[in-house]
Amino acid sequence: MFDTMTLTKATAALCAALLVFLLGNFFAEFIYHPKAHGDDHHQAYSIDTGEDEEVEVEEGPSIEELLASADIGKGEGVFRKCAACHAVVDGENGTGPHLYGVVGRDVASVDGFGYSGALVEVAQVWTAENLNGFLENPKGWARGTSMGFNGLAKPQDRANIIAYLDSLDD
Helix, strand or coil: CCCHHHHHHHHHHHHHHHHHHHHHHHHHHHHHCHHHCCCCCCCCCCCCCCCCCCCCCCCCHHHHHHHHHHCCCHHHHHHHHCCCCCCCCCCCCCCCCCCCCCCCCCCCCCCCCCCCCCCHHHCEEHHHHHHHHHHEEEEEECCCCCCCCCCCCCHHHHHHHHHHHHCCCC
């Protein structure tokens, strides 16, 4: 069907096309990304986007304001996300420490639970503000924590769960 000369020509044509594409990529990279090759070029023009100006960001209501309108029942519903690892019974640890009496409790103070140590560096007591920050982004608030939860994005959900946890102890 094919003789060896035709097969050799087809292979050479394929290799030549690949070489053209590789060389084209090299020169395009050289032209459009000169800093990658050691040239110190500066941008010819810049567009003012206003990023240098300080923009006042409205953060929304404080945790105290949110706690004033918090719903303990909704907090119990949100806690279901936490119940896989945490218990609310005093002394009953799961994958995470028990959360009975956590509001106002010293950080990393549950006996028999091995903490990662990152929490103690950030705070001493679990205040509503500290719990709010931790529940929003655990790994961002306490870098190095072993808690694998991504956090609660909605401020009202965090306030509801803090109110629920605060209602459990005396």
